[in-house]
Amino acid sequence: MFRFRARLFAAACVGALLAGIGAARAQSSRLPLGSPRLDVRRDVGLPPVDVGLRTWEYVGPARPGGARGEPPPDRVIVKFRGGIPADARAASLRSASPTAAMAPPLDHADFEIVRIDPAEDAAAVARELAGRANVEYAQPDYRVHTTLVPNDPLYREVQWNMPMIDVERAWDVQPLAGSAITVAVLDTGVAFMNATITHSIAGFTRGGATYPPLPGVSIPYSAAPQLGPPGRFVAPQDFIWGTATPLDFDGHGTHVAGTIGQATNDGVGTAGVAYNVKIMPVKVVCGEWDRLFGISPNRCGTDSQVAQGIRYAADSGANVINMSIGRSGPPAPAIEDAMRYAIGKGVFIVVAAGNEGDTGNPVEVLAEIASRLPGAVSVAAVDVFRKQAPYSSFGAWIELAAPGGGGGSERSGYVFQQTFDPDLVETYSAPVRSYGPPRFDVFAYVGYGGTSMAAPHVAGAAAMLRQQGLTSPAAIEEALERTAVDLGAPARDDLYGFGLIDVRNAIRGLGLAR
Amino acid sequence: MKARRRPGARRRWPLVAGLLALALAAGRPAAAQDDAGEAAVAFRPFLLVSAQAYAARDTFEAAFGQSLQALVGGGLSIVSRRFFVDLSASRFRKTGERAFRSGGETFRLGIPLTVAITPLELAFGYRFRPSRRIVPFAGAGLGSYRYEETSGESDPEGNVDARHIGYLAVGGAEFLAARWLRVALDAHYTRVPGILGAGGISQQAGEDDLGGTAVRLRVIVGP
Missing domain, CATH: 3.30.70 (Alpha-Beta Plaits)
Known part of the structure; x- marks a missing residue:
C-alpha cells in the first residue's frame, strides 16, 4: 500500500498491490499442482547497475528552515x-x-x-x-550536533525525512543502529540475491493493446547494492511462490527495506534509519510481474498469506515486522490472530495506516487491528512541512506519524531509497513495439510517497529501541508514542495520532524528573 | 602528566572546610555554664551518614537498581538543656542509567544518568531526659532540596536543576561516647514535593516525593 509519483509506474503498482491484498479467501500457501514456477538460478548474471538518482521524479522540496528548526541559543x-x-x-x-x-x-x-x-x-x-x-x-552557547551526519551523497540532497525524525542524534546515542535486531519486511519481496530467471511470459492485453508472449526469456536479477552483503538477510521466505527466494519483482519491498536499513555512511547513495539491522524478506504481496509470470490474482496478497508471513517472521526470530500493506473491507481475524501471536512472542509490528485519505477514507483493516493491540502501531504520513499528507488515511486507528512525502504536490517531497529503475521494470506499461522482458539488475534512487514509506521509519526506530533495551513490544509502542512530537490538535488526534516520531528522544528514554 | 580532578571534587572542599571550622569552634559555650557545669547553650558540629529509602521507590530503582541510597554530610547542632536546633547539609550523587517504564516493568537503557541531591535542613526539637548518657530526642523542620539531573551526553537540553522546600520529622537518641564525643542515631522522615512527578520516570511511576525515610548516624563533637 503506497503512493508514489512515478509517471506510469504508480497506477500499475498500486493496482497490483491493492488487488493482491484485497484478494478473497485464505488458501494454503502451498502452490497447487501445476502452479507456475520460476526457474531461478542463484548467483548467475552480471553485476548490478546503479544509475543514481531519478531526478525526474523529484522537484527539490525545501528542507525545513534552519538547522532542524532549532531555537536560537538562550x-x-x-x-x-x-x-x-x-x-x-x-x-x-x-x-x-x-x-x-x-x-x-x-x-x-x-x-x-x-x-x-x-x-x-x-x-x-x-x-x-x-x-x-x-x-x-x-x-x-551554540549547539553542536551529532558527529554522524552520513556521508552518503544523496543524504543531504534529498533525505529531508531523516533529520525530521531526529535520527542523526539517535545515531549518536546508538552508533550500532540496530545491529542485533532483525526486521521482517512483509512486502513484495526484497532484492536480496543475485540470480538469473528463465521463464516464459504469456501474452496479455492491457489498455486495449495486446502484448505478445515472451517465450524462454532470461531475466537478470541482482541484490540491491545498498542493502548490503548477502549475510545481512536472514530466513527469507516467499508465500506467493512457495519458495525461500522472495524476489521483489516490483521495487516496493526493496524501497521499504532501504528506509529501514539502507547501507549508511558508506559514501554511496542514501541512508537508512537502523542501518545495521538484519533484514528478513517475507513476500506476501505481488507486483505486476508476479501476475505476468503466472501467479493468479487470487493467490496474491491474501489474508492467509499475510497471516502466514506474520507467524513465520515471529517463529523465525524477527524482532520487528514492517507491514507496508493493507486493505479495507471486512475484518481480518486470521491476521489479527497472527499479529497477537507475534506480539506474544515479543515482536513489535508496524502497519501503514492507508493511502485513501482523499478517496473516501475507508477504515484500514490491518491498521485498525494494530491500533487495538499494545505492541503494534499504525502509521500515518506527513510531508516535508510536517503536515498530513493529503492521501494519508485518518481516523481513530492512527497512532503515529512519520515522513511519507506529500504525494500530489511537487514541493512536498518524496522518500528516496534505492530500488529498481522503474523504466526497466515496467516494460508492460511501454508501447507494444518496445515491450520486452524486465530487468531487475538496474537500480536507481527513486522517490516514493505513501504511508508505506512512513511505516519503515517507525520500524527502524523500533529496531533501535529494541537494541537499546526495550524488549517489550508494548513498551516500544509506549515509548514511541510518549516521545512523539505532537502535531495537529493537542494530544492524540485522528490525523497524526500521538504525533511525529522522534527517534532520539525515544531511544534516550527518561531521567527521574524529565 | 597533570593529575585529573574527579568531577564534583571542586565543590566539596568548602563543605569540608566549613565542618572543620565548626569543629574548632566546638566546645565554646555561647552562654554561661549552668549550675551543673553543663553549657546552657552549646554549639556542636557533627558529621552524618544517612541511609535513605527514597519514597519514589520505583523511580530510584529504575535508574539505580535500588531505592536505598547513602547520603553524607555534616552540620551544626545548637542545644540547650531541653531543646535543639540542627542545621545540616548533605549530599547524594550517583550515576545510574536512563530508563523507561511500561506496564510496571522497567527497561534500563544503558545511557548514563547522574543525579545529585543536596538537602539543606533545619530541624527544631525537644530533648528528653537531657542529663542522662542516653538522650532521646524528637523534632521537625524544613529543608531546601536541590535536585540536579544530567545525562551522559553533551546536549544539556534534558538536564534538570531544581530546588524545592520540603518538610521533615526526626526522632532518635544521642549517646555519650566520650567526654567530647556523642553519637546520635535517628530515624528521619522527609517529604519533598514539587520536583518529581511532572516528567520522566517519576511521572510514569506516579511518584512525586523526593523525600523518604532514612536512618542517620551522626558523630557529634562537643560537650
Whole structure:
C-alpha cells in the first residue's frame, strides 16, 4: 500500500498491490499442482547497475528552515579575565542584558554560562559582553550536533525525512543502529540475491493493446547494492511462490527495506534509519510481474498469506515486522490472530495506516487491528512541512506519524531509497513495439510517497529501541508514542495520532524528573 | 602528566572546610555554664551518614537498581538543656542509567544518568531526659532540596536543576561516647514535593516525593 509519483509506474503498482491484498479467501500457501514456477538460478548474471538518482521524479522540496528548526541559543558563554571580582562581573552582565543570570558553575570549564531570556538575541548579548575590557571572550552557547551526519551523497540532497525524525542524534546515542535486531519486511519481496530467471511470459492485453508472449526469456536479477552483503538477510521466505527466494519483482519491498536499513555512511547513495539491522524478506504481496509470470490474482496478497508471513517472521526470530500493506473491507481475524501471536512472542509490528485519505477514507483493516493491540502501531504520513499528507488515511486507528512525502504536490517531497529503475521494470506499461522482458539488475534512487514509506521509519526506530533495551513490544509502542512530537490538535488526534516520531528522544528514554 | 580532578571534587572542599571550622569552634559555650557545669547553650558540629529509602521507590530503582541510597554530610547542632536546633547539609550523587517504564516493568537503557541531591535542613526539637548518657530526642523542620539531573551526553537540553522546600520529622537518641564525643542515631522522615512527578520516570511511576525515610548516624563533637 503506497503512493508514489512515478509517471506510469504508480497506477500499475498500486493496482497490483491493492488487488493482491484485497484478494478473497485464505488458501494454503502451498502452490497447487501445476502452479507456475520460476526457474531461478542463484548467483548467475552480471553485476548490478546503479544509475543514481531519478531526478525526474523529484522537484527539490525545501528542507525545513534552519538547522532542524532549532531555537536560537538562550545561553552565552563568557570568560572573564582573571581577578575580576564578582560584583564587577555581575555589573557587566546587567549592562549587557537585563535578563542575564549566571548559571551554576560547570565542571571542567574555565568559563561561565550566562542564561538570558530566549526572546533576547544571544549573539547581541555576546557581542556586548565581548566588547568589555574585563571579558576575554563571549559567545552564544551554540549547539553542536551529532558527529554522524552520513556521508552518503544523496543524504543531504534529498533525505529531508531523516533529520525530521531526529535520527542523526539517535545515531549518536546508538552508533550500532540496530545491529542485533532483525526486521521482517512483509512486502513484495526484497532484492536480496543475485540470480538469473528463465521463464516464459504469456501474452496479455492491457489498455486495449495486446502484448505478445515472451517465450524462454532470461531475466537478470541482482541484490540491491545498498542493502548490503548477502549475510545481512536472514530466513527469507516467499508465500506467493512457495519458495525461500522472495524476489521483489516490483521495487516496493526493496524501497521499504532501504528506509529501514539502507547501507549508511558508506559514501554511496542514501541512508537508512537502523542501518545495521538484519533484514528478513517475507513476500506476501505481488507486483505486476508476479501476475505476468503466472501467479493468479487470487493467490496474491491474501489474508492467509499475510497471516502466514506474520507467524513465520515471529517463529523465525524477527524482532520487528514492517507491514507496508493493507486493505479495507471486512475484518481480518486470521491476521489479527497472527499479529497477537507475534506480539506474544515479543515482536513489535508496524502497519501503514492507508493511502485513501482523499478517496473516501475507508477504515484500514490491518491498521485498525494494530491500533487495538499494545505492541503494534499504525502509521500515518506527513510531508516535508510536517503536515498530513493529503492521501494519508485518518481516523481513530492512527497512532503515529512519520515522513511519507506529500504525494500530489511537487514541493512536498518524496522518500528516496534505492530500488529498481522503474523504466526497466515496467516494460508492460511501454508501447507494444518496445515491450520486452524486465530487468531487475538496474537500480536507481527513486522517490516514493505513501504511508508505506512512513511505516519503515517507525520500524527502524523500533529496531533501535529494541537494541537499546526495550524488549517489550508494548513498551516500544509506549515509548514511541510518549516521545512523539505532537502535531495537529493537542494530544492524540485522528490525523497524526500521538504525533511525529522522534527517534532520539525515544531511544534516550527518561531521567527521574524529565 | 597533570593529575585529573574527579568531577564534583571542586565543590566539596568548602563543605569540608566549613565542618572543620565548626569543629574548632566546638566546645565554646555561647552562654554561661549552668549550675551543673553543663553549657546552657552549646554549639556542636557533627558529621552524618544517612541511609535513605527514597519514597519514589520505583523511580530510584529504575535508574539505580535500588531505592536505598547513602547520603553524607555534616552540620551544626545548637542545644540547650531541653531543646535543639540542627542545621545540616548533605549530599547524594550517583550515576545510574536512563530508563523507561511500561506496564510496571522497567527497561534500563544503558545511557548514563547522574543525579545529585543536596538537602539543606533545619530541624527544631525537644530533648528528653537531657542529663542522662542516653538522650532521646524528637523534632521537625524544613529543608531546601536541590535536585540536579544530567545525562551522559553533551546536549544539556534534558538536564534538570531544581530546588524545592520540603518538610521533615526526626526522632532518635544521642549517646555519650566520650567526654567530647556523642553519637546520635535517628530515624528521619522527609517529604519533598514539587520536583518529581511532572516528567520522566517519576511521572510514569506516579511518584512525586523526593523525600523518604532514612536512618542517620551522626558523630557529634562537643560537650
